[in-house]
Amino acid sequence: MAQENNKIADKLNMHIEVKRLEIRDLYKLTAVMDKETAMAANIEWPFTREIATNFINNYNTWGIWTGGDCPGSLIGAIEIKEDQETAYVVHKNWRNAGVATFAMQLIKEKFSDKQLWCFINPQNRASLRVAEKANMRIVYHNNQ
Numbered sequence: 001m002a003q004e005n006n007k008i009a010d011k012l013n014m015h016i017e018v019k020r021l022e023i024r025d026l027y028k029l030t031a032v033m034d035k036e037t038a039m040a041a042n043i044e045w046p047f048t049r050e051i052a053t054n055f056i057n058n059y060n061t062w063g064i065w066t067g068g069d070c071p072g073s074l075i076g077a078i079e080i081k082e083d084q085e086t087a088y089v090v091h092k093n094w095r096n097a098g099v100a101t102f103a104m105q106l107i108k109e110k111f112s113d114k115q116l117w118c119f120i121n122p123q124n125r126a127s128l129r130v131a132e133k134a135n136m137r138i139v140y141h142n143n144q
Contacts, residue, residue: 015067016099018078018106021056025063028074029055032091040124041089055079064090064103075099078107086116086136088127095126104134 021029026049033047044051055061055077064076076090076099086107090100108116117137120127131138 016102016106017065017067018062018103018110019065021061021063021077023053023056025074026052026056029061029063029077032074032076032089034092037089037092040127041087043089062107064088064099066094066099076103078103080107080111080114080116084111084114084116086118088130100126100130101133104130104136108134108136 029052030047030049033043033052035045037043038045038047060080060082062078062080063074064078066073066075075094076088078086078088080086086104088100088104090103115137117139118127118131119139119141120131121142122128122140128138
């Protein structure tokens with residue numbers, strides 16, 4: 001799996017890593033979230049400082065970080081709930097490049113002793129593709 005992840009990173013021509021978010025990442029996390037992203041991910045909007053603080057302090061939230069042209073940039077986040085439900089968001093400027101899929105594969109390696117899964121609205125095609133490519137177990141829901 002690690003070798004496959006390296007191939008994806010090479011294809012993306014960037015270095016992606018996941019690491020646990022800390023309170024010092026608060027403003028970086030708020031910058032990742034825009035209204036479109038929040039709505040697609042069922043996250044409260046506006047994504048205020050208080051909401052971001054809650055994500056960091058009260059959830060198992062990991063940042064998706066990239067190097068390359070902008071070392072240390074937070075470009076997304078992955079939350080792993082107590083029941084192993086996994087949710088992810090990627091800043092709109094980084095979508096459709098394989099970032100979320102690669103990050104999910106990295107998270108699966110870190111949590112290899114857990115059965116991670118995703119709760120996805122089937123209308124959210126992008127999230128569905130990420131979960132499928134990362135070989136995640138998928139539970140479908142309607143967001144109406």
